[in-house]
Amino acid sequence: MKLWRMVAGVLAFVLLGFGVAPAWACACGGYMSDAESQARARGENALVRFDGKTEEIVLSMAIQGSSKxxxxxxxxxxxxxxxxxxxxxxxxxxxxxxPRVVVKKTYWPFRDLGIMGSGRDSASAPAPGAGVEVRGQxxxxxxxVVRLGGTSSVAVTDWLRTNGYVVPGGLGENLQPYLTEKWEIVAVKLAPKEKSGSLSGATPPLRLSFASSEIVYPMRLSKGASTEQAVTVYVAxxxxxxxxxxxxxxxxxxxxxxGRVETMDSDMNDLAAPASYLTAYSVTYxxxxxxxxxxxxxxxxxxxxxERVTYVTKNDGFWSTIGVLIGGLLILGGGAALIARRLR
Structure with a gap:
């Protein structure tokens, strides 16, 4: 069951179709959905883990709609x-x-007047087969899941098309730079046992692990996207x-x-030493x-x-204000009496 959920995540990335026509390109790579699909992506999270020799990319998408x-x-x-x-x-x-929440107190009737703090939140900012190598299935x-190698984007897209992938215009052009740099292409497609099978909703995380001397998160395929692209990348x-x-x-x-997080969540293996310093970025294109x-x-x-900080102003209301005022008057009154006695 766990394997099924994990696999379901693999294609959740796939069914990010926009509208009726085949659409592709998410922040991590390219997806192609069927022409009848009304599926679309709402967002994407990626964890990139690096120990100096190996990089792991863990991906998860939020999908609205479904695709067969x-x-x-x-x-x-x-x-x-x-x-x-x-x-x-x-x-x-x-x-x-x-964000860390910091509560500021204010008292009636000063709420929202800016006298003792704002009531609004704020945050700190600082030919099929020819020229294609099938490396694994x-x-x-x-x-x-298929791992492909090759030098020609025409050959790779022909292979994809012949093997049941929807290949949108522009995919080959955007793939070619990766092939020129001898990158490997990981292709995943939905192959449910039932004809009525489909995927929708949040996708289980999919992990890709490979040797690398630098930390890189692939984005160039996203230039083919037809709508706004948002991604949050966590680098461990x-x-x-x-x-x-x-x-x-x-x-x-x-x-x-x-910040260092290994002591904050000891059950999270992805943040174990040496990759225990977490840096997180978010961006929308x-x-x-x-x-x-x-x-x-x-x-x-x-x-x-x-660490981001969100300031929240809490108003203690009328009776709390009265209590504070009475307390203040008592203190002032006691001080005045003491001064008068000393003067006498």
Missing amino acids: KAAWIMPVPAAAEVSLGEEYTFNRLISLTR MVLGPFQ APYRVDASRLPDPSVKPELLFA AEPSRITDDFHFTRAATDEEF
């Missing part, structure tokens, strides 16, 4: 091992990196990282969190066509920690 035929494609720099991630990975990450629940490494190269240099990601590169992360100058 869909495919998902992601390039990786080296031969990949594909498996399913831990079910609650992103729930824990969201909990670990949420597996079936994970309702999904078929031995140190804090900076986003040194950006998919679109004109769009700067927001830093959400930076309103114009995906401007994307020209992947995310590249490098070691930051320091391991200074960062």
